[in-house]
Amino acid sequence: METVITPAGITLAFDRYVGGDAGTVIVIGGAFSYRKFPKMVELAEKLADEYRLTVINYDRRGRGDSSDSPGVYDVDNEIDDIAAIVEAVGGSAALFGWSSGAGLALQAAASGRVPGITKVIAFEPPFVVNHENFVPPADxxxxxxxxxxxxxxxxxxxxxxxxxxxxxxxxxxxxxxxxxxxxxxxxxxxxxxxxxxMGRFMTGEPLRAADWSGVTVPTLVISGAKSGDLLRTAARAATAVLPDAQHVELAELSHNPNIAILTPSAGEFLTGTAQFAG
Known part of the structure; x- marks a missing residue:
């Protein structure tokens, strides 16, 4: 385990998987995930071992071995956390976000607050863009x-x-x-x-391109054919409003993914070895 202390005084814990010289990617988990979550570990290991990537798997604030800001909930704080991680691992990295972590990765790239982001992978960001399925209560x-x-x-x-x-x-x-x-x-x-x-993007209203115009790096949006319609719709909607995005839907994949199915598209996009490369 390594740690970095952010300018705001938050201690972030992370594990570094060194696979080779193909670049660095930071894995960003979703709700209730943490860096020791078995599928997070498996994803990090496979990207490192099979694609020669250096993978940074970190505990977001309030999880695992990272500290927190109790009662203070602001997406800008977590974007600043990502900026601190990027700087700590060399100043340049791609982001792989999973579920709400995908929403965070996209907002970090859009914000202009994180220098050094090279690419983004968004795996099933849970945007709610219509009223055909579930919509969380506004309060x-x-x-x-x-x-x-x-x-x-x-x-x-x-x-x-x-x-x-x-x-x-x-x-x-x-x-x-x-x-x-x-x-x-x-x-x-x-x-x-x-x-x-995620709250302001789960209201049942369409995504606005203006909110995502800052995501100028190549982006891959991944969804699973076994996931529900809400998540698959969200993936298509996100792809449509991002300036430089491609979408792939993987057969036999769900929101609780088989990492062996998920990894190839991610690894090939990150290393520029397939049609998904930006």
Whole structure:
């Protein structure tokens, strides 16, 4: 484990997987993820071993071994965290964002606050761009912040998964009896950061090209054919408003992805060895 302290005093923990000289990519997890999440580790290892990339897998603030800003939820803070990571690993890196981490990666690239971003991969950013499927309540943050402040972690997980992510209540109820429920509760306070990132893009309204005009680097948007219509629609909508984006939908892939299926498109795009290269 390595760490970097941001200008705001946040300690960010990360692991560095050195595969070769094909460039650096920072992996950005989504809601309830953390750097030791098994599929995050598998993705980092495969990109390093099979594509000679240096992969930085970090704990976003409020997760794992990184510190937090309790009660302060602002996407600009997490963009500044990414800037600190990029600087710490050499000043140049691509971003691979997963779910809300994809939303964060795209906003970081659009912001102009992170020098050195070379490419972006957005794996199923959970934008809600119409009213045909699930739309979170506009006042979700009120209850979410209250649950976090009162340290009601199990309730935070259930609330955000059902009201913020649209998961069926029965599915979430079953999760309570799985071994990883304790890990979900451990990172549940960070859900406030995920909503700060995604909330204004989950209203059921179309994405606006003006919000994404700053994403001038080559971008690959990935979706899975086994994912729900909401996520697949979001991927197409994101691709349409990004200045330099391509979209690939992978058969047999879902939002809980088979990393062996996900990795080739990502690795080939990042290393410029396939049709997806910018």
């Amino acid at each position: 979700l943050h009120v209850t979410l912040h209250k649950l976090i402040a009162e340290d009601r972690r199990g309730e935070t997980v259930k609330f955000y998964m059902t009201k913020g992510m649209g998961m069926p209540r029965a599915m979430v109820a079953v999760m309570r009896f799985t071994p990883f429920w304790k890990n979900l509760k451990a990172v549940s306070p960070a859900a406030g950061h995920d909503w700060a990132i």
